Amino acid sequence: MKTLLFGANGQVGTELQRLWQGGELVSVPRSQCDLWDPEALRRTIRQCAPAVILNAAAYTAVDRAETETEACFASNAIAPGVMAEEAEKLGALLVHYSTDYVFDGEKNAPYTEADAVNPQNQYGRSKVAGEQAIQATGTRYLIFRTSWVFSPSGTNFVKTMLRLAGERDRLRVVSDQVGAPTSAAAIARATARVCRKDEIATGLYHMTAEGSVAWSGLAEEIFRQAKFERAPVVEPIGTAEYPTPAKRPKNSRLSNDKFATTFGFRLPEWREELAETLATLLPAPATKSAK
Numbered sequence: 001m002k003t004l005l006f007g008a009n010g011q012v013g014t015e016l017q018r019l020w021q022g023g024e025l026v027s028v029p030r031s032q033c034d035l036w037d038p039e040a041l042r043r044t045i046r047q048c049a050p051a052v053i054l055n056a057a058a059y060t061a062v063d064r065a066e067t068e069t070e071a072c073f074a075s076n077a078i079a080p081g082v083m084a085e086e087a088e089k090l091g092a093l094l095v096h097y098s099t100d101y102v103f104d105g106e107k108n109a110p111y112t113e114a115d116a117v118n119p120q121n122q123y124g125r126s127k128v129a130g131e132q133a134i135q136a137t138g139t140r141y142l143i144f145r146t147s148w149v150f151s152p153s154g155t156n157f158v159k160t161m162l163r164l165a166g167e168r169d170r171l172r173v174v175s176d177q178v179g180a181p182t183s184a185a186a187i188a189r190a191t192a193r194v195c196r197k198d199e200i201a202t203g204l205y206h207m208t209a210e211g212s213v214a215w216s217g218l219a220e221e222i223f224r225q226a227k228f229e230r231a232p233v234v235e236p237i238g239t240a241e242y243p244t245p246a247k248r249p250k251n252s253r254l255s256n257d258k259f260a261t262t263f264g265f266r267l268p269e270w271r272e273e274l275a276e277t278l279a280t281l282l283p284a285p286a287t288k289s290a291k
């Protein structure tokens with residue numbers, strides 16, 4: 001089965017390359033095919049003629065998207081629609097990733113796929129538009145909404161905390177935004193597992209790690225697992241004390257029940273995946289040499 005991967009150098013794309021087990025995987029870097037160029041996208045997909053398209057490419061700079069709105073929508077809204085049109089012509093399956101930021105975060109329970117979207121920032125709006133552009137075609141699709149992605153590669157909260165641990169004694173971290181930190185490896189493993197099924201129940205699914213935590217709790221758990229001799233003290237603060245250009249939802253928790261019922265498994269709990277990522281990022285503890 002031939003599979004075409006966009007966004008191969010991103011967090012999820014890197015792990016898809018590492019963990020994919022579904023036959024031939026063709027990766028297209030941005031230098032060969034830019035999401036902003038619909039004709040290049042169409043040409044690339046037609047020439048490859050894949051059975052599956054994995055779209056791990058996206059404009060993910062949430063704060064910059066408030067001003068670079070056109071670029072954000074070109075990548076996150078228009079490009080997925082073009083991929084879906086081409087997938088439909090080929091009879092291919094399109095696998096696409098979306099986000100917890102499609103919701104406003106005001107619900108007091110995990111969001112389900114049936115909940116109405118109400119994005120609060122341009123990135124979230126562009127991801128909703130991308131979902132809708134895919135759904136407007138008749139193509140077979142899997143849209144996986146995930147959250148708070150981390151991995152050994154790229155830029156993410158886990159790596160930022162490790163860097164700051166070496167620079168600061170105290171860290172002020174937001175404690176009133178709650179979500180499920182989800183490793184790119186877990187996303188890639190789950191995607192590969194679903195795509196290996198003979199009969200795939202296509203549609204929109206929430207797919208995050210099990211459990212949830214606030215950003216401040218995640219920071220504390222990173223330092224606990226990292227076993228630093230002198231970890232910074234985490235000072236919990238409210239969102240209002242850490243203003244950002246893009247507004248973020250307070251409740252980012254997504255219910256994975258539809259995914260679990262349909263595919264018969266859940267992603268691991270976030271602490272487990274954090275441990276795996278930290279094992280890659282941190283030097284191995286010194287072992288006594290055998291005499």
Ligand SMILES: NC(=O)c1ccc[n+]([C@@H]2O[C@H](COP(=O)([O-])OP(=O)(O)OC[C@H]3O[C@@H](n4cnc5c(N)ncnc54)[C@H](OP(=O)(O)O)[C@@H]3O)[C@@H](O)[C@H]2O)c1
Nearest residue numbers: 007009010011012030034035057058060097099146148149
């Ligand atoms: N990161 C999160 O916390 C998070 C949370 C929820 C959902 N998601 C979704 O999960 C998916 C994967 O996210 P991620 O964290 O893996 O993203 P990422 O690390 O930022 O990687 C994005 C990838 O897209 C590529 N890309 C960006 N603009 C492009 C363009 N104009 N043309 C071609 N390629 C372009 C990048 O290429 P370069 O390597 O060349 O820059 C990179 O390979 C995305 O759909 C994202 O919206 C992410």
